[in-house]
Amino acid sequence: MLQVNSLSKTFSGFRAVKDTSLEVKKGEIVAVIGPNGAGKTTLFNLITGILKPDSGQVLFKGKDITGLSPHVICKTGMSRSFQVVNVFQRLTVFENVQVAVLAKEKKTWNLFTPSKKLVIDETNRTLESVGLIDKQNNISGALSHGDRKVLEIAIALGGSPEFLILDEPTAGMSPEETARCIELIRHLSKKMGLTILFCEHDMELVFSISNRIMVMVRGASIIQGSCEEVRSNEAVQEAYLGGDATC
Amino acid sequence: MLKDLLTSKKIILLITGIILLLLLPVVLPLFMQARFYIYLVSLILVSGLFATSLNFVLGFGGIYQFHHGVFYGIGAYAAALMLLKSGLPSWVGFIAGPVVSAILSLIMGLICLRLSKLYFGMLQVSLGSLVWAVVYRWRSFTGGEDGIHGIPIPELISSPTGAYYFTFIVSAVCFFIIYKMINAPFGSVLQGIRDNAIRSEMIGVNVKRHQLAALIIAGFFAGVAGVLFVVVDNSVFPDMLFWTLSMEVMIMCLLGGWHIFIGPLTGAALMILFRTFIGTFTIYWAFIQGIILMIIIFFLPSGVLGYFERKMKPTDKVLKA
Numbered sequence: 001m002l003q004v005n006s007l008s009k010t011f012s013g014f015r016a017v018k019d020t021s022l023e024v025k026k027g028e029i030v031a032v033i034g035p036n037g038a039g040k041t042t043l044f045n046l047i048t049g050i051l052k053p054d055s056g057q058v059l060f061k062g063k064d065i066t067g068l069s070p071h072v073i074c075k076t077g078m079s080r081s082f083q084v085v086n087v088f089q090r091l092t093v094f095e096n097v098q099v100a101v102l103a104k105e106k107k108t109w110n111l112f113t114p115s116k117k118l119v120i121d122e123t124n125r126t127l128e129s130v131g132l133i134d135k136q137n138n139i140s141g142a143l144s145h146g147d148r149k150v151l152e153i154a155i156a157l158g159g160s161p162e163f164l165i166l167d168e169p170t171a172g173m174s175p176e177e178t179a180r181c182i183e184l185i186r187h188l189s190k191k192m193g194l195t196i197l198f199c200e201h202d203m204e205l206v207f208s209i210s211n212r213i214m215v216m217v218r219g220a221s222i223i224q225g226s227c228e229e230v231r232s233n234e235a236v237q238e239a240y241l242g243g244d245a246t247c
Numbered sequence: 248m249l250k251d252l253l254t255s256k257k258i259i260l261l262i263t264g265i266i267l268l269l270l271l272p273v274v275l276p277l278f279m280q281a282r283f284y285i286y287l288v289s290l291i292l293v294s295g296l297f298a299t300s301l302n303f304v305l306g307f308g309g310i311y312q313f314h315h316g317v318f319y320g321i322g323a324y325a326a327a328l329m330l331l332k333s334g335l336p337s338w339v340g341f342i343a344g345p346v347v348s349a350i351l352s353l354i355m356g357l358i359c360l361r362l363s364k365l366y367f368g369m370l371q372v373s374l375g376s377l378v379w380a381v382v383y384r385w386r387s388f389t390g391g392e393d394g395i396h397g398i399p400i401p402e403l404i405s406s407p408t409g410a411y412y413f414t415f416i417v418s419a420v421c422f423f424i425i426y427k428m429i430n431a432p433f434g435s436v437l438q439g440i441r442d443n444a445i446r447s448e449m450i451g452v453n454v455k456r457h458q459l460a461a462l463i464i465a466g467f468f469a470g471v472a473g474v475l476f477v478v479v480d481n482s483v484f485p486d487m488l489f490w491t492l493s494m495e496v497m498i499m500c501l502l503g504g505w506h507i508f509i510g511p512l513t514g515a516a517l518m519i520l521f522r523t524f525i526g527t528f529t530i531y532w533a534f535i536q537g538i539i540l541m542i543i544i545f546f547l548p549s550g551v552l553g554y555f556e557r558k559m560k561p562t563d564k565v566l567k568a
Contacts, residue, residue: 048449074451088442090506091435099439100450102432108452109460110432118432159450 001026001195007046007056016042018219024197029189031206032199034216040199044165048080049073079161081152083168089141093132096140098123100158130154146177166198185209268415272408285407289414289479291516293472296418298499298511299425300468306505307429308461309441311368314375315469320488322348322470327398327483337401345470352466356459372490383485394484398477414475421468426508437461502543504550513552
């Protein structure tokens with residue numbers, strides 16, 4: 001579904017992503033792991049169009065989307081959540097998701113129909129699937145951190161994507177919230193048939209839900225393979241897991 | 248929230264307000280020399296519309312439109328010049344005002360939207376000042392620093408009462424339209440862009456294009472306010488597009504509460520009333536204006552109405568400052 005061919009990006013001399021390739025097939029859950037600063041978020045920004053790559057190519061569903069604007073890429077069925085909570089602070093939980101649904105339905109140029117009469121069912125369905133339905137009238141800026149991270153995902157789902165990119169979905173979550181989030185990601189993959197690419201520091205989560213894992217170190221991909229392959233790879237243990245880690 | 252604003256109590260309040268404003272020119276002369284007060288209320292409505300049009304992009308769009316006065320002034324000048332010099336029917340002049348403002352808004356928006364936030368604002372001030380300089384210097388066409396006085400207004404709306412009713416009806420329609428737009432999907436998306444432009448882009452919104460459209464709409468309604476000023480005052484002058492007026496209208500938005508629809512109108516009313524009545528006691532009005540601004544920043548960061556809204560429903564539903 002997604003194919004990334006030797007992507008590179010340099011920030012004023014610092015090579016954040018070096019010649020990285022990646023393939024995600026339909027229905028897969030693929031994890032990207034690596035130490036802080038390895039270039040995971042930059043890679044996601046390159047794929048989703050927030051940054052333009054210096055070289056390389058991004059193919060999505062067979063179409064070349066390299067260097068297109070984020071809003072154009074989004075319309076092709078790709079959606080993402082952010083590592084740093086990136087919600088619409090002043091809007092309610094409901095409105096946060098509703099805006100995404102409105103954007104997908106191409107209703108953003110509607111000047112006179114009251115928003116509160118539009119896309120209510122679809123918004124509620126999305127809120128229900130992530131378990132935020134009873135908080136729908138809260139201002140999102142006042143939510144707990146864990147709820148905001150879930151709202152992050154809900155906004156991404158509002159656009160009914162086929163392909164979902166999650167940037168550290170459980171960062172800063174309590175163990176219970178993390179467990180809930182794992183359930184949610186499983187649900188999205190199994191019940192809703194989404195293809196998911198995510199990065200994460202929580203190894204337990206990574207190994208429990210992903211089909212394949214890609215390891216990035218200093219901007220380059222050092223291995224891509226199944227959980228077992230990655231777990232037993234020495235280079236990974238040295239670079240990332242600290243040599244003697246058992247997981 | 249805005250969407251809950253029109254509860255039944257609010258509707259009663261709104262209707263009462265409309266009836267009071269409609270009856271004002273009939274009732275007021277029974278008690279006092281009404282001419283001046285009717286003029287004053289007209290001016291409040293004009294400034295209120297002007298401030299509300301700014302707030303559409305400022306409070307709801309999060310765009311730092313620092314020099315909104317340009318569109319107000321250009322709308323007024325366009326109408327005035329058409330009325331005075333073109334010989335076309337006067338309604339053409341009335342329509343020309345907002346249209347010229349919207350076109351100028353499109354041009355300035357295209358240039359300024361290349362930058363964001365403060366840089367947008369600074370570029371906008373520079374371009375706006377350029378327009379001001381042209382109006383100020385082009386004496387033969389615009390009347391230079393004296394402006395234009397004694398603009399011919401159609402007889403029906405030339406009396407203070409006629410001008411008042413015209414202003415009231417036009418501004419009421421405009422307020423209604425702007426209110427509808429803020430609560431429509433376009434307004435929701437605009438507020439989304441205000442809160443988080445990158446995220447809006449990521450859900451498939453063409454941010455720049457929506458911002459440009461919002462700027463054009465805001466410019467258009469500022470132009471309407473400019474035309475109304477011509478009707479009320481029969482004159483235009485270059486100060487209408489000087490940057491200090493833009494600052495003043497921004498203060499109106501902040502004073503009333505820039506995340507509430509009627510905040511700017513409230514701010515405009517307070518400012519004009521203060522200026523008029525304090526101005527009769529002291530010539531140092533600007534000094535007092537400065538103090539008021541400081542008080543808002545320190546004590547009422549969400550404006551006068553924001554303060555009362557918070558007092559009335561102290562839940563987390565209240566928009567945070």
